[in-house]
Amino acid sequence: MKVKKILKIIGIIIVILIILLLIHTIRNFIIITDLQNKISQYSNSNNYYTKSIATENNGTVITMEYYKKDNKQVVFLERNLNGEINKISMYDNGEKTDTYAETKDSKIAQLDSGTIISINIYNQLETDNNWQTFLGSIFTKIKSTNYNGKECYIVKGFLSSNSLNFENAETYIEKDTGLFVKNISEDITTEREYEFDNVEDTIFTEPDLSQYTIQENG
Numbered sequence: 001m002k003v004k005k006i007l008k009i010i011g012i013i014i015v016i017l018i019i020l021l022l023i024h025t026i027r028n029f030i031i032i033t034d035l036q037n038k039i040s041q042y043s044n045s046n047n048y049y050t051k052s053i054a055t056e057n058n059g060t061v062i063t064m065e066y067y068k069k070d071n072k073q074v075v076f077l078e079r080n081l082n083g084e085i086n087k088i089s090m091y092d093n094g095e096k097t098d099t100y101a102e103t104k105d106s107k108i109a110q111l112d113s114g115t116i117i118s119i120n121i122y123n124q125l126e127t128d129n130n131w132q133t134f135l136g137s138i139f140t141k142i143k144s145t146n147y148n149g150k151e152c153y154i155v156k157g158f159l160s161s162n163s164l165n166f167e168n169a170e171t172y173i174e175k176d177t178g179l180f181v182k183n184i185s186e187d188i189t190t191e192r193e194y195e196f197d198n199v200e201d202t203i204f205t206e207p208d209l210s211q212y213t214i215q216e217n218g
Contacts, residue, residue, distance in 0.1 A: 021138070028137035031153060032125050036133070039123045039178030042196065046070050049195040050119050057187040066119035069199040070094075075117050091206050092116040100207055109212035121194075124171055124180040126160050136160070144175075147182060151175045 042048070047069050054062045058081075065076040071094035079086045087102040090113075099113040127133045140158040144151070152172045172182035183190045 025134065025137045028140045028142055029134050031142055032133055032137060032140070032155075032158065033130070035153070035173055035175075035178040036123060036125055036127075037178070038176070039121070042177065042179065042194075043121045043123060045121060045196055047197045047199050048121065049199055050121070050192060051194075052119070052190060052192045054188055054190045064117075064119065066117075067199050067203050068118075069201070069204070072201075072204050073116055073118060074204055075119070077117070089207070090116045091204060093204065098206060100212060107212045108215050109207075109209060110215050110217060113217060121179070123178065124160060124173060125155070125158060125178075145172070147172050150181065152181060 045068075049068075050066050052064045052066075054064075056062075061080045063076075063078045063080070067074045073090075073092040075088075075090040077088040077090075084104065089100040089102075091098045091100075096112045097114060097116045099110040101108045101110075125133075127136060136158050141156040143154050145154050146152070152174050155171045155173055156169065158171075169183065169185040171180055173180050179192075179194055181192055
């Protein structure tokens with residue numbers, strides 16, 4: 001009798017744990033699929049601006065601003081280490097890319113330099129299908145927070161084809177848009193902001209070439 005009672009208690013505990021796991025998984029699945037649907041309206045945008053600030057534990061701050069309008073793109077990249085600032089600007093007019101590099105000692109231009117660093121609007125919770133999303137939801141931790149005045153979810157442990165999350169990495173995703181606004185991963189914290197349908201043609205005007213030393217490619 002005592003053994004039966006113990007087995008019954010164990011059985012009840014297992015059933016309760018399974019129910020709790022299902023509730024946890026279904027909640028996460030609903031939240032993740034909702035965020036996936038919301039970001040889909042932004043992922044194919046042809047007119048947007050995004051700013052990313054990555055802060056490393058050694059004090060290095062890398063700021064990247066990216067503008068896209070139709071087939072034109074421009075990137076402004078700044079690296080600040082202990083007050084020493086290096087800048088790179090890349091302009092893509094749809095036919096060629098020109099690169100301008102600036103340090104405290106030099107200003108160098110490379111014309112028709114090749115490719116540009118494109119910053120696409122990625123779904124940080126991308127999966128191939130709902131079954132993959134459901135399986136990922138089992139091990140994911142999601143909690144609500146307010147970040148910079150925006151209601152967000154902090155997502156931890158979700159495996160996505162679009163993001164390589166390290167162990168204990170945390171991604172802040174805005175509830176209203178599905179856009180990622182912050183990521184804390186190992187020794188780097190990255191913050192990102194966005195604007196849509198606001199990019200003007202003037203931003204694609206290249207610097208005065210006479211201020212730069214032209215460097216040949218190759």
